[in-house]
Amino acid sequence: MNYENKCTEKDKLKAELDKYRPLSKDALKQIQEYYKIGLTYSSNALEGNTLDLVETKVVLEDGLTINGKPMKDHLETVGHAAAFDLLLELAKKGTFTEDDIKTLHSLFYSKIDSVHAGCYRDKQVIVTGADVDFPSPAELNNKMKDFIKELSELKQRLHPVEYAAMVHALFVNIHPFIDGNGRVARLLMNLALLQAGYNITIIPPVVRADYIRALQKSNHNDFKPFVNFISEMVYESQKEYLKIVKRLAD
Numbered sequence: 117m118n119y120e121n122k123c124t125e126k127d128k129l130k131a132e133l134d135k136y137r138p139l140s141k142d143a144l145k146q147i148q149e150y151y152k153i154g155l156t157y158s159s160n161a162l163e164g165n166t167l168d169l170v171e172t173k174v175v176l177e178d179g180l181t182i183n184g185k186p187m188k189d190h191l192e193t194v195g196h197a198a199a200f201d202l203l204l205e206l207a208k209k210g211t212f213t214e215d216d217i218k219t220l221h222s223l224f225y226s227k228i229d230s231v232h233a234g235c236y237r238d239k240q241v242i243v244t245g246a247d248v249d250f251p252s253p254a255e256l257n258n259k260m261k262d263f264i265k266e267l268s269e270l271k272q273r274l275h276p277v278e279y280a281a282m283v284h285a286l287f288v289n290i291h292p293f294i295d296g297n298g299r300v301a302r303l304l305m306n307l308a309l310l311q312a313g314y315n316i317t318i319i320p321p322v323v324r325a326d327y328i329r330a331l332q333k334s335n336h337n338d339f340k341p342f343v344n345f346i347s348e349m350v351y352e353s354q355k356e357y358l359k360i361v362k363r364l365a366d
Contacts, residue, residue: 117326119344122351123275129354130314136361143364148204150360151316152176156196159302161321165189188228195224196299203303207310211271214264217287220303225296236260237294248335250291259290276312280305281346285334309350317346317353 139147157172167175167189171182175193182190199220206216222234232238236256251259263286271279284305291297306316319327330342 119326119330119341119348121278121344121347123277123347126277126314126347126351126354129351129358133315133354133358133361134313136365139361139364143361146364147357147360151318152197152200154318155200155302155306155316156193158318158321159299160189160192160196162302162319162324162327163192163298165192167193191227192224192299195227199223199299199303203307203310206307210311211268212304212307212311214260217260217300217304221293221296221300224299224303225293229295232294236292239294241291241294248289250289256290256292260292263287263290276309276314277347277350278343280308280312280314280317280350281343282339283308284346285331285339285342288331289335305346314350315354315357317350319349323349 153169153173153176156176157167157169160167160172166185167182171185172193174180174182175190176197181187202220202223206212206220218234224233226233236253238253240252241250266286267279267283270282274282284301287301287304288297293300302319309315309317326345330345333339334342
C-alpha cells in the first residue's frame with residue numbers, strides 16, 4: 117500500500133483541533149486515559165504481546181492479571197503505562213534529553229529486567245529481517261550523543277510530523293537497548309508530536325507489515341516511505357482525536 121505525506125491536511129486538522137483548546141481538566145484526563153490504554157495496547161501488540169485492547173484495559177484499570185496470558189505481557193503493559201505517564205510530563209518541555217530516553221526505557225523495562233533497564237546494551241544484537249548492522253556496544257554512547265545533536269538540526273528544518281518520524285527511525289537504527297527499542301521509539305515519536313502541539317498517534321497492529329517494510333527502508337537511509345507512513349498515521353489519529361474532542365465538548 118502506498119502512503120502519502122499529508123502535511124497540509126494535518127495542519128488543517130490541527131488548526132481545527134486548536135479551536136477546542138485548552139480542554140477542561142476532566143476532558144483532558146479522559147483523553148489521556150483513553151490514549152494510555154490505546155497506545156499501550158497497540159505498541160505492545162506490534163511487538164507480539166498477546167493482550168488485546170480489553171485485556172489491556174483490565175490490567176491497567178483493575179490491576180488484574182489475565183488467565184492464560186504470559187506474565188511478561190502483563191509486565192510490559194504496566195511498564196508501558198508508567199512510561200506513558202512520564203511522556204505526558206516530558207511533553208511540557210520543548211525537547212528531550214538522553215537521560216529522558218533512558219528513563220522512559222527504565223520505566224518500561226524495569227519489571228522485566230531490572231539489570232538492563234535504562235542501560236545501553238552490552239552485546240551486539242542481530243534483528244531477524246532488519247538487514248542492518250546496528251552499532252556495537254562500544255559505539256553506543258557516541259551514537260546516542262550524535263543522535264541528540266542531529267535531532268536539534270532536524271527540528272529546525274523539518275515539519276513537526278516529519279521530525280517525529282525521523283526521531284523514531286533514527287533511534288531504531290541505533291537500537292541502543294537490549295529490548296524495547298520499538299516501544300521507546302514510538303514513545304519518543306509521540307513525545308516529539310506532543311511537544312509540537314499534535315496529539316498521540318497510534319499505529320494499529322493491522323498495518324504492522326506496512327510499518328515494518330517502511331521502517332526497513334529507513335535502515336538504508338531511504339526515509340521517505342517511513343515519513344509518509346507516519347504522516348498518514350498522524351492524520352488518521354488526528355481525525356479520531358477530533359471526534360473525541362467534539363463529543364466531549366457537546
